[in-house]
Amino acid sequence: MTSSPNTHESRAPESQGFATGSASRLAIQDLIASGTPSSEAIDAFLEGKRFPLVEGSSVTFVYRGEVDSVSLQHFIYGLPTSQPFARVGNSDLWYLTLELPPESRMQYKLNVEHEGQGRWILDPQNPERAFDPYGANSVCHTDGAERPAWTYPDPEARAGTIDSIRVASDAFGGVREVPVYLPARFRASRRYPLLVVHDGSDYRRYSDLQTVLDNLIHRLEVAPMIVALTDAGNRLEEYADHPPHARFVTEELLPALDQSFPLIPGRGSRGLMGASFGGVAALSSAWRYQGVWGRLLLQSGSFAFTDIGEHDRGPLFDPVVRFVNALRDEPGRPADKVFVSCGTYERLIYENRSLVPRLQAAGMDVRFLEARDGHSWANWRDQLRVGLSWLFPGPLWMVYE
Numbered sequence: 046m047t048s049s050p051n052t053h054e055s056r057a058p059e060s061q062g063f064a065t066g067s068a069s070r071l072a073i074q075d076l077i078a079s080g081t082p083s084s085e086a087i088d089a090f091l092e093g094k095r096f097p098l099v100e101g102s103s104v105t106f107v108y109r110g111e112v113d114s115v116s117l118q119h120f121i122y123g124l125p126t127s128q129p130f131a132r133v134g135n136s137d138l139w140y141l142t143l144e145l146p147p148e149s150r151m152q153y154k155l156n157v158e159h160e161g162q163g164r165w166i167l168d169p170q171n172p173e174r175a176f177d178p179y180g181a182n183s184v185c186h187t188d189g190a191e192r193p194a195w196t197y198p199d200p201e202a203r204a205g206t207i208d209s210i211r212v213a214s215d216a217f218g219g220v221r222e223v224p225v226y227l228p229a230r231f232r233a234s235r236r237y238p239l240l241v242v243h244d245g246s247d248y249r250r251y252s253d254l255q256t257v258l259d260n261l262i263h264r265l266e267v268a269p270m271i272v273a274l275t276d277a278g279n280r281l282e283e284y285a286d287h288p289p290h291a292r293f294v295t296e297e298l299l300p301a302l303d304q305s306f307p308l309i310p311g312r313g314s315r316g317l318m319g320a321s322f323g324g325v326a327a328l329s330s331a332w333r334y335q336g337v338w339g340r341l342l343l344q345s346g347s348f349a350f351t352d353i354g355e356h357d358r359g360p361l362f363d364p365v366v367r368f369v370n371a372l373r374d375e376p377g378r379p380a381d382k383v384f385v386s387c388g389t390y391e392r393l394i395y396e397n398r399s400l401v402p403r404l405q406a407a408g409m410d411v412r413f414l415e416a417r418d419g420h421s422w423a424n425w426r427d428q429l430r431v432g433l434s435w436l437f438p439g440p441l442w443m444v445y446e
Contacts, residue, residue, distance in 0.1 A: 081134030245274025
C-alpha cells in the first residue's frame, strides 16, 4: 500500500492538472495529421501539459513508449471495460479520446503490452491518484467534478479525538475493540447522537471521515456526534445479512456505547452507516431490530435482488439476495429517515434506485442522491456532507430550514 493513511485521493493544486482550450485539441490533431511526428515535435506537444486533456465533454489520454499496444481499463459500468489507444503514425506516442459528461469522475489504469507481456500501470502522465484497500488508480475529472473544500483539513476546525472501547461479544466470541470518534469540545456532561459506521477504518483512511466530521461540525452543518468506527472480521460474511452481526451491533455494541458515553436516548438519535456490503449490513441490522435505529446512511449498497430466476453475482451474494427479496416483500420500518447515495457509473445503480420507492411506500423519509461517479471511497466521501447534515443537522440547518 503506497497511500497516505489519511488521504484517499491526491489532487494537483488549484488547476487540477488539466489543460483546457481548443489549442490542445488542435495540437494533437496536427500531430496525427503529420503522419509520424518527430521526437522533438512530441516533446513540444507534451511540454507544460498534464493529462488527460479535458475540453468540454472530450477527454484525451496519452501514453508515450515503445510498446505493442495500450488500452484504458476503466471502472464505468455500461461501457466496454477496455478501450484501445491509437498510435500516432509509427511514433512512440499513443492516444485515446473519450466523451464523458461534465461533473464526471473516472478511475482507471493503463494496460500496456510489449513483447507478449501485459501489465496494468498507473498513468505516467497523470499525477492524480485514488487509493483503496487494493492499491491505487489514476483519476480523471471532467469539468465541474471538484473535490469539495470541506474534505480537506481546515486549520480553523478543532479536531475531534479517537477513543476506543472493548466489547465482549457472545455473537462472535471473544472481544472486539471499536475505535470511537469524539467531537471537539466533547463534554461528559452533555448528550450526543450516535452513528455506527461499518468499515470504519476504511472510511477514515480512504474517505477522510475524521476530517469531514471535524469540518462539518465546525461549520455547524452537522451536530456534534459520537461515531463508532466498527470493522468486521470477515466482512463479506458478516455484512451479508448475518444474524450474529446484527446481534453484535444492536445487543452488544450499542449497550456498551451507551454505558461508556453520554448518548441521547431514543432511535431518532441513533444511526447506522455503510457502503457496498457495509450498506447491506446497516440496512439488515436495522431491519432485524426494528424500533432501535432511526437513521440510516447507505452508500452504493450491494442490494442485489431477483424478480424472477437466479442472480448472477456468485454465492457470496446468496444471503444478500434472500434478505433484499424479503425486505422488498415486507420492508417494515427499519428507520425513520434513510439517506441513499450511489454513482451512476456503478452496476449497483439500478438496485439502489429500486430500493428508494420501496422504503418510501413503507412510510420512511428517504433522500436519494446520484453522482457521475463509480464505486469508490472518493464518491462516498463527497456525498457525506449532504447525508450527514440531513440525518443529523447542526445548528446552521436548525436556523435556516
